[in-house]
Amino acid sequence: MTQSFKDIVAWQKAHLFVLLVYRVTRSYPTEERFGLCSQFQRAAVSIPANIVEGYKKLSKADKLRFLNIAQGSLEECRYYILLSKDLNYISEDNYKELTTSIEDVSRLLNAYSKGITSRQF
Numbered sequence: 001m002t003q004s005f006k007d008i009v010a011w012q013k014a015h016l017f018v019l020l021v022y023r024v025t026r027s028y029p030t031e032e033r034f035g036l037c038s039q040f041q042r043a044a045v046s047i048p049a050n051i052v053e054g055y056k057k058l059s060k061a062d063k064l065r066f067l068n069i070a071q072g073s074l075e076e077c078r079y080y081i082l083l084s085k086d087l088n089y090i091s092e093d094n095y096k097e098l099t100t101s102i103e104d105v106s107r108l109l110n111a112y113s114k115g116i117t118s119r120q121f
Contacts, residue, residue, distance in 0.1 A: 005055040010108035014048035014070070017101045021077070024098065028089050036089070040080040046073035047105065051112075060116060067113045074106055 005011050021044040025037045047070045054066030081102065085095045 002055075005052045008051060008055065008112065010105065010112045011048050011051045011055075013101070013105045013108055014051060017077075017098075017105050018044045018048060020098060020101055024084075024090055024094050028084075032089070036080065036083065036087075040077065040084070043073045043076040043080065046070065047077070047109075051109070060119070063116050064113060067109065067116070071106075071109060071113070074102060074109065077102055 002008060018041075021040055025040055028037050050066045050070035050073065054063045054070070057063045057066060081090075081095065081098045084090045084098075085092075090098070
């Protein structure tokens with residue numbers, strides 16, 4: 001049993017993904033500050049934030065609802081990574097780093113959701 005949301009590996013990796021997104025989006029064009037940068041950052045932050053919110057919910061359905069929201073935000077970020085690459089806002093190395101990071105988060109978030117689904121309350 002976890003003592004804190006910080007013990008959840010999916011949250012840990014999602015938090016690292018957010019830090020990466022903030023680092024990478026610093027180099028975006030200034031005209032994207034309130035556009036793509038803001039949307040990308042907000043979607044990225046939504047992933048660990050919803051994991052945290054779901055962590056404290058008492059019912060399985062509530063927990064899974066917040067994890068599903070996190071998964072939706074994760075998919076949104078997948079698109080922002082691709083769009084950033086296609087707009088030449090990120091290098092190939094940054095693209096690979098973001099893609100690897102989001103794949104890790106996705107895998108762990110899916111496993112966490114399956115664990116909650118199969119757990120008996």
